[in-house]
Amino acid sequence: MALTAVEIAASVRAGNLDPVRVTEEALDRIAAADGVVGAFRRVRAEEALKEAAAVAARPDLASLPLAGVPVAVKDVTELAGEYASHGSQAGSSAQAGADGVIAARLRAAGAVIVGLTRVPELCIWPMSDTPDGIARNPWDPTYAAGGSSGGSAAAVAAGLVPLAHGSDGMGSVRLPAAMCGLVGLKPGADLLAEGGWFGMSVHGPLATTVADTAVLLSVLADAPALASVPSPSAVRIGMSTTVPLLHTPVPKELVAAVSTAAGHLAAAGHAITPAAPRYPPTMVLGMTARWLAGPAIQARAFDGARLQRRTRAHVRAGRLVERAGLIRPRTRDHWIARAEEFFATHEVLLTPTLSHWPVKAGRWHEKGWLANVLPSTRLAGFTGQWNFAGYPAITVPAGRSVVSGLPTSVQLVARPGGESLLLGLAAQLEAANPWPRTARN
Incomplete structure (x- = not known):
């Protein structure tokens, strides 16, 4: 192609x-x-x-x-x-x-x-x-x-x-x-x-x-x-490579991708400073509760006996969450207040996209629930909180690992309505650091 x-x-x-x-x-x-x-x-x-x-x-x-x-x-x-x-x-x-x-x-x-x-x-x-x-x-x-x-x-x-x-x-x-x-x-x-x-x-x-x-x-x-992709004027960008709340280690090449992207954005005239939102501990509970209960609701339209073993366990956990009343609007409201606090002084947040390298391909659907949950949580430390807040976010390629050859990337997050800003910043990164479009190039 x-x-x-x-x-x-x-x-x-x-x-x-x-x-x-x-x-x-x-x-x-x-x-x-x-x-x-x-x-x-x-x-x-x-x-x-x-x-x-x-x-x-x-x-x-x-x-x-x-x-x-x-x-x-x-x-x-x-x-x-x-x-x-x-x-x-x-x-x-x-x-x-x-x-x-x-x-x-x-x-x-x-x-x-x-x-x-x-x-x-x-x-x-x-x-x-x-x-x-x-x-x-x-x-x-x-x-x-x-x-x-x-x-x-x-x-x-x-x-x-x-x-x-x-x-x-x-x-x-x-x-x-x-x-x-x-x-x-x-x-x-x-x-x-x-x-x-x-x-x-x-x-x-x-x-x-x-x-x-x-x-x-x-x-x-x-x-x-x-x-239409705009050419954005200078904005304030907070940069963080620390996994929110968990502080689990992020592979060095994924951290380095953020530093490289920050350098390109600084050269384009943007102000880059180390900064991150004050993530509330209840944020993890709130988004995890929705990740569990959401599929449990969807599963009502499926034959439960024919669902995969890991899915049945997920659905059971989700139903417990529902019965316990853990889908609480105030948990989301508290997180959004913290996010708004950050975006009052910054237009954009720059992070890694992945908090760990991809898992090996395989028949994960044949494994149990915990065997799927553990690698999933390792991968997704920087992403789910922005679904919970409802804020736009974009992933942009940053290079390739010298060890595995796999792509590296960064994530840019903006306040609601910021999709065009994110596209404009991504275009500046694309111009400064062009990536191979496909694995067949």
């Missing part, structure tokens, strides 16, 4: 590229590589070609922001003629009669939906494997691609598609984007709330460039102005 989504769409709009041919090439790449990468639960080959032909015949082709662009959607998406499995064999396989909001907006923008990407059961975990496949990191297939949008990240990082949709409840866009060397944006809860996990889960884009991220965000949010 040589062209970006922006380039594909521009060429299709100009009549220089045929959407059917673009889709055929994407399907060829999927057929050649997905046996190793495991990104897709379902490839819509026949349907996608028909959709591409329909895009080519649209009278408004010249105005479509994603004209003819092959896009993958996470397997939680309502798509006419398909069913969303949510990574489970315990749910309904009844086909949706109509597109949900995400699919409808993608199609309206001219995108061609080529498939549904692999997720862990009920999207609970930061590794995406199911009984019929494992989403692997294209940079090194012995590692997991992350989760829960791991299949989407693998599809983009392997160059199978230029763009993918994801959702993020505790880091589920940013973690796989970081592991696979992509840009991944979690919008604020006020922009693209997905509705799950007591408002913590939001839809978001995964892409190889900042410009592609912006255009997909603008389509998902139905907000065309977000496609």
